[in-house]
Amino acid sequence: MRVVQLANLYSPVSGGLRTAVDRLGAGYAAAGHHRALVVPGRAHTRREDENGVVVTVPGASVAPGYRLVLNPRPVLRALAQLRPDVVEVSDKASLTVVARWARRNGVRSVLFSHERLDAILASRTPAPVPLAPLTDRWNRRLAASFDAVVTTSAFAEDEFARVGAPRLHRVPLGVDLDTFRPGAARPGGGPFRLLHLGRLSREKRPGLALAAVAELRRRGVPVELDVVGGGPLAPSLRAHAAREELPVRFHGHVAQRADVARLLAAADVALAPCPVESFGLAVLEALACGTPVVTADRGAARELVAPGAGVAVPAVPERFADGVQDLLRRPERRAAARARAEEFPWTAAIARMLAVLEGHQPQL
Numbered sequence: 001m002r003v004v005q006l007a008n009l010y011s012p013v014s015g016g017l018r019t020a021v022d023r024l025g026a027g028y029a030a031a032g033h034h035r036a037l038v039v040p041g042r043a044h045t046r047r048e049d050e051n052g053v054v055v056t057v058p059g060a061s062v063a064p065g066y067r068l069v070l071n072p073r074p075v076l077r078a079l080a081q082l083r084p085d086v087v088e089v090s091d092k093a094s095l096t097v098v099a100r101w102a103r104r105n106g107v108r109s110v111l112f113s114h115e116r117l118d119a120i121l122a123s124r125t126p127a128p129v130p131l132a133p134l135t136d137r138w139n140r141r142l143a144a145s146f147d148a149v150v151t152t153s154a155f156a157e158d159e160f161a162r163v164g165a166p167r168l169h170r171v172p173l174g175v176d177l178d179t180f181r182p183g184a185a186r187p188g189g190g191p192f193r194l195l196h197l198g199r200l201s202r203e204k205r206p207g208l209a210l211a212a213v214a215e216l217r218r219r220g221v222p223v224e225l226d227v228v229g230g231g232p233l234a235p236s237l238r239a240h241a242a243r244e245e246l247p248v249r250f251h252g253h254v255a256q257r258a259d260v261a262r263l264l265a266a267a268d269v270a271l272a273p274c275p276v277e278s279f280g281l282a283v284l285e286a287l288a289c290g291t292p293v294v295t296a297d298r299g300a301a302r303e304l305v306a307p308g309a310g311v312a313v314p315a316v317p318e319r320f321a322d323g324v325q326d327l328l329r330r331p332e333r334r335a336a337a338r339a340r341a342e343e344f345p346w347t348a349a350i351a352r353m354l355a356v357l358e359g360h361q362p363q364l
């Protein structure tokens with residue numbers, strides 16, 4: 001089978017989307033399929049890597065490190081040359097025209113939904129704006145255009161289920177259980193180490209992690225926070241931490257996954273305050289490192305935590321602080337976290353996605 005993956009906003013700093021596309025693509029190649037990847041770049045390029053062909057097409061810079069295909073014609077020309085049997089589209093905007101191309105050419109098309117549209121727009125739109133009718137109309141169109149739609153969680157699935165999407169599949173992502181693994185036991189004494197991993201943008205609510213640290217210190221709990229990730233809110237968060245004299249270390253974007261894993265494994269508790277996550281790969285990576293998680297009680301990340309391995313609480317500083325204190329009292333927390341992550345190997349996600357690409361119903 002010739003599989004072409006298409007993705008917008010794919011870059012070294014694009015976090016979960018890039019990880020998912022790369023791990024799935026590597027799995028397709030390992031299973032004996034011909035995999036190609038088409039993503040935006042500065043200009044048109046073509047090269048080979050260990051998993052197949054990688055093509056870049058011109059994309060506009062829309063944020064530091066992120067590019068978006070505005071003119072889909074180069075993508076369609078690349079597809080004509082690659083001659084796929086199936087296209088996997090990780091985009092809900094400019095690349096969705098590929099579904100029409102696929103139908104005209106007898107090629108199966110699969111939309112991989114990496115975000116819940118109404119939730120993302122709600123964080124960037126004034127409250128009175130009625131989003132549901134707008135997003136429902138767009139999602140209904142997407143569901144009719146593609147041969148299948150894939151989401152990664154019950155939360156993400158809901159926006160398509162409510163418009164009656166007929167070919168809807170849920171495929172949870174996986175985690176690299178070899179790279180993300182528990183480290184050596186940390187010696188006792190000293191402050192508890194908390195960690196926030198994610199893009200520092202408004203919808204991710206990173207300020208809540210700092211507010212939880214301030215609340216815990218007010219209660220007399222000795223904590224310090226590592227913030228891993230970059231984004232537009234980084235300067236204001238640094239200024240806030242300095243002004244309030246909070247014990248926060250900002251690491252910026254950490255490129256090497258092994259370095260991210262070491263930071264996660266060294267933490268006592270990870271904080272995941274984003275209420276609109278469509279899956280929560282950073283949560284799963286923390287759990288794989290044996291680090292329990294406090295997550296918001298909205299969004300998909302709450303679906304990943306299990307008793308002893310984490311708690312889902314309202315996204316306010318007091319409740320996040322309660323969650324941290326609750327987990328620190330649980331002696332089983334590290335073993336429970338790792339055990340939960342082991343339920344999500346990449347091999348399972350790859351097998352389920354291959355079933356969808358081949359036109360079958362994946363087994364959950």
